Amino acid sequence: MRPCILVVDDDPTIRTALRRALRRAGHEVVEAEDGEVAVARLRAEGPFAAMTLDMDMPKKRGSEVLVEALALQPELRVIVIAGHLDADDKRALLAAGAAACFDKPFDPEAVLAALAPRP
Numbered sequence: 826m827r828p829c830i831l832v833v834d835d836d837p838t839i840r841t842a843l844r845r846a847l848r849r850a851g852h853e854v855v856e857a858e859d860g861e862v863a864v865a866r867l868r869a870e871g872p873f874a875a876m877t878l879d880m881d882m883p884k885k886r887g888s889e890v891l892v893e894a895l896a897l898q899p900e901l902r903v904i905v906i907a908g909h910l911d912a913d914d915k916r917a918l919l920a921a922g923a924a925a926c927f928d929k930p931f932d933p934e935a936v937l938a939a940l941a942p943r944p
Contacts, residue, residue, distance in 0.1 A: 860885025
């Protein structure tokens with residue numbers, strides 16, 4: 826079975842770009858358009874190999890999703906992809922358990938590298 830990645834972003838263009846890059850790299854992809862849907866999918870369809878996560882979404886902020894996701898699946902590799910994160914925001918997200926943080930626009934190859942499991 827191919828690794829399944831949960832892609833969480835309210836922007837359909839971002840979800841499409843990530844879906845295409847991840848599928849080309851051999852991953853299955855499940856999408857969520859907001860934080861509430863993401864948490865529901867984690868509960869119903871998990872565990873996932875990893876998750877990409879936007880911060881500024883309707884219904885539930887990415888920072889809340891990060892905490893809930895790691896409570897549900899502590900080993901989940903969470904890659905934050907967001908606009909408007911300063912250095913303090915990134916430090917706080919990494920301290921909360923994110924594996925990496927990327928600014929939008931992002932380099933799909935860098936995201937793929939960050940999603941790779943660590944030995």
